[in-house]
Amino acid sequence: MMSFLRAVFLILITITVTSVHAQSYVIEKTQVIPLELGDEIVGEIADLTRDAEGNFYLPDWQQHMIWVVDSQGRLIRKIGQAGRGPGELTNPRSVALHDGKVFVLDNDNDRISAFSISGQHLSSHRIDVYLSTGMLINDDGHIAVSSVLAPSFFTVYDTDGAKLYDGGSREVEARPVGVIGGSYQLFQHISSTPNGDVLFSPVKRYEVSRLHWDGTVLATYSAEPPGYTPFFVTPTGSGFKLDNTWSRVDRPMAVGDHVLIQRWKVLEDGEQRFKGDLFLEDGSVVQLGIELPFTFICADGRTLYGIDTAPVEEGEPNPHITVYRLSGGPE
Numbered sequence: 001m002m003s004f005l006r007a008v009f010l011i012l013i014t015i016t017v018t019s020v021h022a023q024s025y026v027i028e029k030t031q032v033i034p035l036e037l038g039d040e041i042v043g044e045i046a047d048l049t050r051d052a053e054g055n056f057y058l059p060d061w062q063q064h065m066i067w068v069v070d071s072q073g074r075l076i077r078k079i080g081q082a083g084r085g086p087g088e089l090t091n092p093r094s095v096a097l098h099d100g101k102v103f104v105l106d107n108d109n110d111r112i113s114a115f116s117i118s119g120q121h122l123s124s125h126r127i128d129v130y131l132s133t134g135m136l137i138n139d140d141g142h143i144a145v146s147s148v149l150a151p152s153f154f155t156v157y158d159t160d161g162a163k164l165y166d167g168g169s170r171e172v173e174a175r176p177v178g179v180i181g182g183s184y185q186l187f188q189h190i191s192s193t194p195n196g197d198v199l200f201s202p203v204k205r206y207e208v209s210r211l212h213w214d215g216t217v218l219a220t221y222s223a224e225p226p227g228y229t230p231f232f233v234t235p236t237g238s239g240f241k242l243d244n245t246w247s248r249v250d251r252p253m254a255v256g257d258h259v260l261i262q263r264w265k266v267l268e269d270g271e272q273r274f275k276g277d278l279f280l281e282d283g284s285v286v287q288l289g290i291e292l293p294f295t296f297i298c299a300d301g302r303t304l305y306g307i308d309t310a311p312v313e314e315g316e317p318n319p320h321i322t323v324y325r326l327s328g329g330p331e
Contacts, residue, residue, distance in 0.1 A: 024287070024328050025278055025286070025287050025290055025326060025327065025328035025329055026290065026291075026326075026327050026328055027276065027290060027291070027292060027293075027304065027324050027325070027326055027327070028324060028325055028327055029293070029322065029323070029324050030303075030323050030324060030325050031322075031323035032320050032321075032322060032323070033056075033071075033072065033073040033320055033321040033322075033323065034073045034319075034320045035067070035069060035073045035075075035319050035320055035321065036069075036072075036073050036074045036075060037067065037069075037075045038075065040075070041063065042060060042063065042067070042309055042319045043060045043061065043062025043063040043309075044060065044061055044062050044309065045058045045059065045060050045061075045067075045297075045307040045309070045319075046059055046060075046061050046092070046093045046094065046297070047059050047093065047094045047095050047134075047297055047298075048095075048297050048298040048305050048307065048321070049095055049096060049097060049298065050298075050300075051097055051117075053070075053071075054070070054071035055068060055069065055070050055071065055076060056068070056069050056070075056071075056073075056321060057079075057095045057097070057102060058095075058307070059092040059093060059094060059095045059104060059105075060092070061091040061092055061093055061107070062091075063082070064080065064081065064082035064083070064088075064089045064090055064091065064092065065078050065079060065080045065081055065082070065089060065092070066078065066079035066080055066089075066092065066095055066102065066104060066115075068119075073320065073321060077118070077119050078119070079102060079104075079115050079119045080092065080104065080113070080115070080119075080121075084109055086121055086124060087113070087115075087121030087124075088109075089104060089106050089109070089113065090106065090107070090108035090109045091106075091107040091108040092104050092105060092106055092107060093105045093107040093132065093133065093134065093135070094134050094135035094136075095135075096135060096136060096137040096143075097137075098137045098141055098159070099141065099159075100116070100117060101114050101115065101116060101117070101122065101159075102114065102115040102116070102117060102119075103135070103137060103143065103159070105132060105134070105135040105145065106124070107132055109124075110126055110127055110128075110129070110132070111124050111125055111126045111127060112124070112125050112127060112135070112143060112145070112157065112161065113125075114159065123160075123161075125157070125160065125161025126161065127145055127155070127157060127161070127163075128155075128163070129145050129147045129150060129155050130147060130148075130149055130150070131147055131148040131149055132145050132146065132147050133146050133147060133148055133189055133190070134146045134189055134190040134191075134251075135190075136154075136190055136191070136192050136198065138192075138196055138213060139196065141158060141159045142156050142157070142158060142164060142213065143156065143157045143158070143159065144156050144167060144190065144198060144213065145157065146189060146190045146200065148203070150166075151166075151169055151170065152166035152167055152168055152169055152170065152215060153167045153168045153169075153170055153190075153198070153200045153209065153211055153215050154166075154167045154190060154198065154200070154215075155167065156213065165214070166215070167198075167211065167213060167214060167215035168211060168214070168215020168216065168217065169215065170202070170209075189201040189202070189203050189249075189250070189251055189252075190251075191251055191252060191253045191254070191299075192254075193210070193254040194254060196213070197210050197211060197212065197213075197218060198210070198211045198212075198213065199211075199252040199253065199254065199259065200252075201249050201250065201251060201252050201261075202249070203248055203249055203250075204231040204246070204248070204249070205230070205231065205249065206222055206223060206224070206228060206230070206247075206249050206261075206263070207220060207221075207222045208220070208221040208222070208249065208252045208259070208261055209221075210259070210281070219281065219282055219283045220283055221252070221259055221261055221277075221279045221283050222283075223261075223277055223285055223288060225263075225275070225277055225288040225289055226288070226289060227247070227265060227273065227275060227289065228247045228263060228265070228275075229245050229246050229247045229265060230246060230247075231246035231247075232246070245265070245268075247263050247264065247265040248263065248264055248265075249261065249262070249263050250262040250263060250264060250295045251295065251296075251297060253296065253298070253299040253304075254299060255278075255299045255301075255302055255304065255326050256301055256302040256326060257280070257281065258278050258279060258280060258281070258286060258326070259278070259279045259280075259281060260276050260277070260278055260279075260296075260299070260304075260326070261276065261277040261278075261279065262274065262275075262276050262292060262295045262296065263275055263276075263277070264295065274291075274292035274293065274294055274295060275288075275289050275290065275291070275292060276289075276290040276291075276292045277289065277290070278290060278326075286329070293306070293322070293324070294306055294308065296324070302325050302326040302327075303323060303324070303325055304323070304324045304325070304326065305321060305322070305323055305324075306321070306322045306324070307319065307320075307321060307322070308320055308321075308322050
């Protein structure tokens with residue numbers, strides 16, 4: 001009898017512990033903000049940031065400009081225009097605000113351009129980063145620029161364009177021709193945390209790093225979740241063969257007290273599946289395989305922001321900013 005009771009007691013403990021660690025998190029839509037731009041045509045938006053008034057700054061890498069809209073999505077102004085001259089942009093990828101200025105990663109012009117909040121061009125500085133992918137600015141006015149091929153996690157400049165240092169070093173992955181190809185592959189893979197650290201994704205490998213601005217690795221987020229396919233290349237007599245089913249690891253972000261790793265996979269029929277994996281700040285896994293409607297590009301606490309330029313739900317505006325919230329677990 002005592003053995004039976006002990007067994008039942010152990011089962012109850014196991015169920016209780018499992019329930020505590022198997023907290024279910026979901027990402028739920030809370031708001032849709034239509035972009036009211038009149039007759040303007042929106043291309044692909046690669047980044048999103050907000051100012052203290054709640055206005056959104058949206059770099060459109062296909063229309064070569066920055067859309068500035070208010071909290072309701074109404075157009076305030078456009079910053080920049082297509083071209084390679086002063087104040088012109090070609091495929092802008094990232095935008096950041098600092099000291100009353102708008103800084104833009106002017107990707108195909110290989111420079112960082114600064115504008116006033118009202119849209120006046122102030123300066124442009126060349127950067128020596130090939131295939132830049134993302135940009136961050138910290139409170140000290142240091143600008144970190146990441147790259148697909150750089151041997152460092154990122155390169156740091158000041159607001160006058162002077163190179164300060166390379167942030168850490170990493171193993172540069174082999175990049176056979178065509179592996180990265182396609183503009184969609186060059187969106188941001190760095191983001192900042194509330195305390196000013198940097199999250200870095202190598203895109204082709206599931207090993208996201210949390211870093212100091214000097215490049216020191218503070219934590220690593222890694223897993224082999226269901227549905228994830230590692231990238232690999234098989235040498236052949238005539239060159240190499242690529243595994244076209246590999247899963248891209250997208251932009252990581254700090255969501256509340258957690259880190260969300262976004263990943264996607266292209267199925268055989270071309271359809272995409274988006275998943276999110278949740279970690280604690282120290283790298284411990286919380287939950288794998290959370291359903292995502294698409295990949296998000298900005299987070300504020302537990303609120304996540306995305307851009308949908310081609311909604312599929314009937315009655316939704318096109319295009320729009322989508323607002324979601326991470327729900328579940330202790331708030």
